[in-house]
Amino acid sequence: RKEVEQDPGPFNVPEGATVAFNCTYSNSASQSFFWYRQDCRKEPKLLMSVYSSGNEDGRFTAQLNRASQYISLLIRDSKLSDSATYLCAVNKGANNLFFGTGTRLTVIP
């Protein structure tokens, strides 16, 4: 089983829609979780950390479900500029991360 698994998509949604991605992880001892955004031919950029209590940043909400070992990212009121690949990352040991393969999102006018 892979350390981190994501649905690769693509997810094609209309502007204004709400879309959610899940990411499952295999190591129950993992402590830190992140969502990164990667635009085509660019480097990954940190979108948000995922805390046990969940966290929200504007239209973006991240949740952690330790019992089922997954994290989620919810995007409300999708914008064209949200089109990108969203990578989840889960820690492996101290200060080390496993990345998923990414979920591709396209927001359609």
Place this chain on the structure above:
Amino acid sequence: EAGVAQSPRYKIIEKRQSVAFWCNPISGHATLYWYQQILGQGPKLLIQFQNNGVVDDSQLPKDRFSAERLKGVDSTLKIQPAKLEDSAVYLCASSPWVGGVNEQYFGPGTRLTVT
């Protein structure tokens, strides 16, 4: 604050040739990572440095890849000899070290094509 710097941005070489990539992390970041990202996949860690010491190189193909961070600041990743399957983007990332897991910040990457 300046971000992670990498050079070159693009490199095309023939198989069996050698190549080197350079990375300068964010000032003050003690931890430096090299990742390989093949098209359609997530970044895969090759090596992690803490200051000038290696923390994790378990996924580095040591028969052809080497990396160093001699003074605990910038780093070089080398491939010798290159194979076709080494075609990928090589990403450098850095992270501050204050204990625990910290967020990582990536450089723009070096896109390597091996022909």
